Amino acid sequence: xxxxxxxxxxxxxxxxxxxxxxxxxxxxxxxxxxxxxxxxxxxxxxxxxxxxxxxxxxxxxxxxxxxxxxxxxxxxxxxxxxxxxxxxxxxxxxxxxxxxxxxxxxxxxxxxxxxxxxxxxxxxxxxxxxxxxxxxxxxxxxxxxxxxxxxxxxxxxxxxxxxxxxxxxxxx
Amino acid sequence: xxxxxxxxxxxxxxxxxxxxxxxxxxxxxxxxxxxxxxxxxxxxxxxxxxxxxxxxxxxxxxxxxxxxxxxxxxxxxxxxxxxxxxxxxxxxxxxxxxxxxxxxxxxxxxxxxxxxxxxxxxxxxxxxxxxxxxxxxxxxxxxxxxxxxxxxxxxxxxxxxxxxxxxxxxxxxxxxxxxxxxxxxxxxxxxxxxxxxxxxxxxxxxxxxxxxxxxxxxxxxxxxxxxxxxxxxxxxxxxxxxxxxxxxxxxxxxxxxxxxxxxxxxxxxxxxxxxxxxxxxxxxxxxxxxxxxxxxxxxxxxxxxxxxxxxxxxxxxxxxxxxxxxxxxxxxxxxxxxxxxxxxxxxxxxxxxxxxxxxxxxxxxxxxxxxxxxxxxxxxxxxxxxxxxxxxxxxxxxxxxxxxxxxxxxxxxxxxxxxxxxxxxxxxxxxxxxxxxxxxxxxxxxxxxxxxxxxxxxxxxxxxxxxxxxxxxxxxxxxxxxxx
Numbered sequence: 001x002x003x004x005x006x007x008x009x010x011x012x013x014x015x016x017x018x019x020x021x022x023x024x025x026x027x028x029x030x031x032x033x034x035x036x037x038x039x040x041x042x043x044x045x046x047x048x049x050x051x052x053x054x055x056x057x058x059x060x061x062x063x064x065x066x067x068x069x070x071x072x073x074x075x076x077x078x079x080x081x082x083x084x085x086x087x088x089x090x091x092x093x094x095x096x097x098x099x100x101x102x103x104x105x106x107x108x109x110x111x112x113x114x115x116x117x118x119x120x121x122x123x124x125x126x127x128x129x130x131x132x133x134x135x136x137x138x139x140x141x142x143x144x145x146x147x148x149x150x151x152x153x154x155x156x157x158x159x160x161x162x163x164x165x166x167x168x169x170x171x172x
Numbered sequence: 173x174x175x176x177x178x179x180x181x182x183x184x185x186x187x188x189x190x191x192x193x194x195x196x197x198x199x200x201x202x203x204x205x206x207x208x209x210x211x212x213x214x215x216x217x218x219x220x221x222x223x224x225x226x227x228x229x230x231x232x233x234x235x236x237x238x239x240x241x242x243x244x245x246x247x248x249x250x251x252x253x254x255x256x257x258x259x260x261x262x263x264x265x266x267x268x269x270x271x272x273x274x275x276x277x278x279x280x281x282x283x284x285x286x287x288x289x290x291x292x293x294x295x296x297x298x299x300x301x302x303x304x305x306x307x308x309x310x311x312x313x314x315x316x317x318x319x320x321x322x323x324x325x326x327x328x329x330x331x332x333x334x335x336x337x338x339x340x341x342x343x344x345x346x347x348x349x350x351x352x353x354x355x356x357x358x359x360x361x362x363x364x365x366x367x368x369x370x371x372x373x374x375x376x377x378x379x380x381x382x383x384x385x386x387x388x389x390x391x392x393x394x395x396x397x398x399x400x401x402x403x404x405x406x407x408x409x410x411x412x413x414x415x416x417x418x419x420x421x422x423x424x425x426x427x428x429x430x431x432x433x434x435x436x437x438x439x440x441x442x443x444x445x446x447x448x449x450x451x452x453x454x455x456x457x458x459x460x461x462x463x464x465x466x467x468x469x470x471x472x473x474x475x476x477x478x479x480x481x482x483x484x485x486x487x488x489x490x491x492x493x494x495x496x497x498x499x500x501x502x503x504x505x506x507x508x509x510x511x512x513x514x515x516x517x518x519x520x521x522x523x524x525x526x527x528x529x530x531x532x533x534x535x536x537x538x539x540x541x542x543x544x545x546x547x548x549x550x551x552x553x554x555x556x557x558x559x560x561x562x563x564x565x566x567x568x569x570x571x572x573x574x575x576x577x578x579x580x581x582x583x584x585x586x587x588x589x590x591x592x593x594x595x596x597x598x599x600x601x602x603x604x605x606x607x608x609x610x611x612x613x614x615x616x617x618x619x620x621x622x623x624x625x626x627x628x629x630x631x632x633x634x635x636x637x638x639x640x641x642x643x644x645x646x647x648x649x650x651x652x653x654x655x656x
Contacts, residue, residue: 048437058504066501073494075482085478094184097284098191101418104426105287109202109226111437116220118211123204
């Protein structure tokens with residue numbers, strides 16, 4: 001057990017010096033900038049990022065919903081193929097539940113919960129840096145990977161179908 | 173692999189796995205925060221309802237999401253590594269996936285709606301200018317929903333051949349879970365009852381949740397009855413039901429929370445005029461979209477089918493639903509005013525005290541723009557609705573609480589002097605704040621009311637909580653009143 005002999009507090013006016021023993025994993029010191037947003041451990045910023053991601057995916061999920069409704073507007077509609085319709089409603093459901101409603105709940109929880117109980121921040125901050133940051137990044141990885149992949153395939157197939165249709169049946 | 177040979181499903185699977193890990197991590201973090209890091213005096217039963225509902229939600233996440241993770245790992249082993257967990261031709265149980273999914277899936281719907289319940293339980297008291305009606309009932313009904321939510325999953329599977337015993341058991345449990353949910357709706361109505369309502373956008377969204385969730389809840393009870401569920405399963409009736417619960421319920425609550433806490437978070441208010449347009453278009457669009465789906469479902473239109481025939485008689489209501497969906501889409505886009513209104517109405521970084529939030533959060537300055545710990549002194553909480561209590565009760569030297577004004581007096585005062593509300597305490601809260609100059613300046617005349625002084629001299633207390641016992645029993649309460 002080490003015995004600390006020197007005083008813990010620096011004398012007034014002394015420069016503590018800049019030491020970053022953890023490198024890029026050290027606590028960010030500036031309050032703005034992209035790096036700070038990405039590496040933040042501030043529960044409020046994490047809450048805001050959850051909210052922003054939810055708002056973004058609300059658009060995508062909403063467009064999927066409108067596609068479904070367009071397809072169902074009139075009987076025997078051929079706007080979406082059966083396969084494309086399957087994709088549209090699957091992604092509508094998945095996006096709305098996992099990428100909109102759950103993140104927006106997490107946004108309110110992360111931002112407000114520590115404030116409402118008078119805590120300084122969420123629990124795992126010093127011992128487990130940016131636990132909620134990790135979970136946000138994990139969410140975001142899913143946000144990017146899943147819809148991008150699905151929508152890309154769907155778009156390619158839709159374009160191919162349109163092209164086939166146009167080639168097969170020349171308009172009179 | 174036979175039905176969906178592409179790798180899309182694999183990506184979907186891995187993505188959900190990662191999200192599951194994120195959810196469980198976040199849940200652990202928030203549970204620990206609530207259980208360990210409350211400020212002195214903030215007992216569990218002085219926490220705001222929103223914190224309670226979030227706590228229940230995090231427990232649901234912690235226990236429900238791993239089930240989905242297990243199911244997805246099994247699915248991944250099946251699809252990519254040749255296992256046969258779900259391969260019926262190799263002797264797998266055809267119901268295994270359904271069971272695993274719904275053991276997760278039903279707590280999931282409660283963990284989506286409970287935070288919205290919490291938000292609404294903050295909005296409604298604030299804009300009714302009354303404390304929440306039946307605080308402990310609200311808390312315990314939330315906990316009850318959390319527990320019962322794990323015992324009702326098979327009501328999604330009534331037609332999959334579970335056998336009569338399981339069906340009746342789950343049918344019973346499902347009807348049972350409607351009770352705590354009904355308790356919540358009753359308590360919101362009790363809070364609104366006799367309150368002085370401010371119908372701003374946040375409050376409108378909260379009331380929208382209460383009404384539309386009630387519709388969704390009632391159609392939910394009609395699913396709990398197994399014979400009628402057999403008719404309704406996989407029809408648009410189900411689609412109507414869960415959109416009324418999740419969109420008309422949860423999402424309306426979240427948008428209300430956005431309007432409610434926006435000034436707290438970003439320091440300026442969202443536009444009320446656009447907000448009302450946003451609300452009414454969403455209500456009209458929502459009900460036009462999903463209301464007709466009840467009818468379509470009862471007419472027998474199956475869900476998950478990409479089209480229907482002209483002769484089936486579904487045309488009219490489908491067209492109506494589509495028109496409604498576009499109204500709803502435009503209405504929801506109204507919520508995006510938060511994007512383009514940025515910095516437009518920015519006033520200052522202080523919390524908007526005109527909002528009159530009852531909870532501790534509002535008495536604290538906070539901004540994500542300043543990193544680190546804004547809170548130099550931990551506040552000491554002595555009561556539920558701490559911030560309101562500061563205005564109604566003061567403590568004398570013996571730390572017994574004495575009523576300054578009644579709720580009715582405070583209400584008339586607050587409406588008369590709404591413009592002076594900005595002088596209320598905004599700094600780090602502590603119990604010294606009772607001597608705040610706002611109280612002295614505006615409330616002292618009421619304390620010196622001769623009617624009250626007379627009542628006090630004969631030992632009668634005026635006020636809504638006259639029977640309130642002293643917090644420190646060794647002080648005689650009547651004696652402490654003479655200090656005022």
